[in-house]
Amino acid sequence: MPDESWAVVVEGLVKDFPPVRAVDHLSFRVSAGEIFGLVGPDGAGKTTTMRVLAGVMAPDEGSAVVCGCDVVRDPEAVKQHISYMPQRFGLYEDLTVSENIRFYADLFGISRRQREQAAARLLAACGMSEFSGRLAGKLSGGMKQKLGLVCALIHTPRLLLLDEPTNGVDPLSRREFWAMLYELAAQGVTIVNSTAYLDEAERCHRVALMHRGRLLFCDQPQRLKQRLPGAVIAVVSPIAARLREELAHADGVHSVLLIGDALHLFVDDAARRIPQISRALDAKGLFYDEVVRITPTIEDLFVNAVTAQEPH
């Protein structure tokens, strides 16, 4: 019997689109009420994983149990319990906001009264009350995503699958969007969302970093940072881009990442490398503001993990 405390249990999932292996022996678990992030660059296999979880794509190998239903063996059973918002807008652009809501409410057998109450509440929560008569195709990107969320929440799903839900959404809408997600999680709804942005990932309770179909890490965002082997030091300099060349091959530096006017260096031992790097820059007369140890961001982590996978 599947353990009820897990909303999602994925084991050894494989999906091939010959010659590409979109998902490569992926395993992770999501506990009930959690906001879980699938994080990775384009082509990492996030969408494919989401589709398997939503029961709309059959994997080649492995198992996936969602809300206690085996989606590989019986993909239909889970559909009553989930809401899936595809990466590409999946609602009808030639239907109005309220017609789209009604359509999805009817598909889940929601009564008229329930629908009207829920729609009013949800539309108000995302500031869309006055747009109920507008064609979905005429909404802005952010509003489309919020409408997607409203339709997804018109029945009460146990699991919400959101594929890059905040892609192309302005920062304000993005904040509203996340506020709604936190509220849902507080009510016990499990949320799996995917993103290519690491700043989004830091809002999740737990994240799985994916790259080329494989799982790199799976942990809480803070823990992942602690897990980084070695340390990250930042070289802040107005000529940071130029310094990149100089420092990429310095002793003890695994990889280099340029963020704004800072160069993040992954080093084996911060205490030893900070003086070494400062000396090297001084010797060459290259200007810098400071060289300090910093707490790594997820982005640092990701780049380091990816570089570690593909040494060249």
Added chain:
Amino acid sequence: MNWRRMLALARKESIQIRRDWRSLAVVLLMPVMLMTLMGYGIALDQTDVPLCVYDREGSQLSQDLLKSFVSNRYFSLKLDARDYRQLVTAVDGGVCTVGVVVPLYFSKLLNAGRPATVQAVIDATDNNTANLIIGYTQAVVARFSAAVQLDYQQRRGPALGAPSLGLQARTWFNEDLESRNFIVPGVVALVMAVIGTFLTSLTIAREWERGTMEQLVSTPVTAAEVIAGKLIPYFVIGMTDAATCAAISGWWFEVPFRGSVMTLFVSSAVFLIGVLLLGFLISALSRTQLAASQFALLTTFLPAFLLSGFAFPIDQMPIAVRAVTRIFPARYYVTILKAVFLKGTGIEPLFAPMLAMALFAAAVGVGAVRGFKKTLD
């Protein structure tokens, strides 16, 4: 089958159809366009074909024959030639399209119970027109021949050999000589098959293309609900088109309507459901609208045109091809339409073709439901 979900689909689809009023207008005008195009292209009768006669005998009987040529609206007498040369000149010069020559001893031969031959000279520049005229000529002669035979038998008794007229009677057209009566029902079936299949062949592929299907298949909706729900609005449109076709047949092409509206309605509904479901089957099997539309054309227009007995008589086809025609419902629909329009047949004698169409609809419906996969590949 969950009714609420099915009706939700029907409702959603209807709204989409209504919003896309341009396509709706096209779909509603399509039968008018196709019917006039094909009806005229194929079934336009020639009337008042300029006729030239040369009566070498000048007897009562020969005059009777020539009178029967001009007593209908197909021929109009332009010239009564003095000699054969004048007749040939008239036809060659385009003054007349057809020249009829009654031979010497025409009445004598017939009265003696011997066969006689009437000659027709036809301007065959336009092959189709010439064929039509040959048909008319043959029909007139055949009719006259039959009258002569009847008359002869009444006088001499049936035991003796009866005389006959040359232009061997092989009626290409129906009794009224109206080719359109015969062909228009075929055009109706063709138009309905093409429109019906086209209406639905794009709907599922369109949702895959636009990305709305991915979200739809993540809900508990079933294949049968999707197809049945989407079928409803297209059925209404298709029946409107069927009514348009029937109206055009009756009022514009003046095909006599002798049957009951109810029989026409029921048979059209059964046929329409079959072709709509065929469209769904095609749509379910193709993920792009382009592929779906090409496949629809291939599976409806061609068989409806070639195999339904509309363009080529089924009984002249090779046996293997004839077997294939049994599968296509257009054939049965043509049979029913002809029976309802021309013969006024009621619903009971048409049970067999009706059942055949229903079986087709059921088979294609099952195929569509099975073929509709709720997964991306």
